[in-house]
Amino acid sequence: MPLRAVAFFAFLTLAVSYALDIGTHAASPITCSGPWAPDATEATLRRAFGSEFRPANVDVGEGEEAAGAVVYPDAARQTVFMIWKDAAGRRHPDSVRIREKSQQVTYGGIGVGTTLKVLERLNGRPFELAGFDWDYSGTVTSWLGGRLESVGDPACEIKVRLLPDLPRSPSAQQRRARSATTGDRDFKSSDVNMQVLNPRVYEVLLLYR
Numbered sequence: 001m002p003l004r005a006v007a008f009f010a011f012l013t014l015a016v017s018y019a020l021d022i023g024t025h026a027a028s029p030i031t032c033s034g035p036w037a038p039d040a041t042e043a044t045l046r047r048a049f050g051s052e053f054r055p056a057n058v059d060v061g062e063g064e065e066a067a068g069a070v071v072y073p074d075a076a077r078q079t080v081f082m083i084w085k086d087a088a089g090r091r092h093p094d095s096v097r098i099r100e101k102s103q104q105v106t107y108g109g110i111g112v113g114t115t116l117k118v119l120e121r122l123n124g125r126p127f128e129l130a131g132f133d134w135d136y137s138g139t140v141t142s143w144l145g146g147r148l149e150s151v152g153d154p155a156c157e158i159k160v161r162l163l164p165d166l167p168r169s170p171s172a173q174q175r176r177a178r179s180a181t182t183g184d185r186d187f188k189s190s191d192v193n194m195q196v197l198n199p200r201v202y203e204v205l206l207l208y209r
Helices: 003-021 042-052 116-123 172-180 192-197
Strands: 053-061 064-071 080-086 091-099 128-130 140-142 156-163 186-188 200-208
Touching: 042 053, 042 064, 053 080, 116 192, 140 156, 172 192, 186 192
Parallel strands: none
Antiparallel strands: 053 064, 064 080, 080 091, 091 200, 128 140, 128 186, 156 200
């Protein structure tokens, strides 16, 4: 078996163990293949999902929407959003998004609720993410050469957005950490304040190349 394949198999094995640790469900992960392949069209998604597929305008932040689709729109724990590259032709995904109450997962079992510390372990090293309290709060800006940088090659890359999930009465240390990680600037996940907060994923994005 080629060395790259061995390494990827080892990564998947590690990923499964962490997915079990964080209680993610056992449904097949959404990856940039199968019905979500780069050559997907509205017609192929309709064949794959039938009445569970609907065309829709999808929120992309800052009050903007883009032409796309929603799969399982009436089942909050299964819902997946998709945006087209070719909006007029309704073909070729630009991104697939898991958000809100969805329990769908993607590469490595990553889904809504996955913590920063689990992402570090899956990545094999720290990564960089944006600060909080703006439209793109907690967006991963670089995997810094870790495993998650290449798991979607050559079709797509994975990005996530995280937010702190503090208790109703946070400690003084948690309040200081929250204040120190605010704003449109990058932080390493290994930053002491990020480690204190250990934010959780609130949106997963597969971005097509």
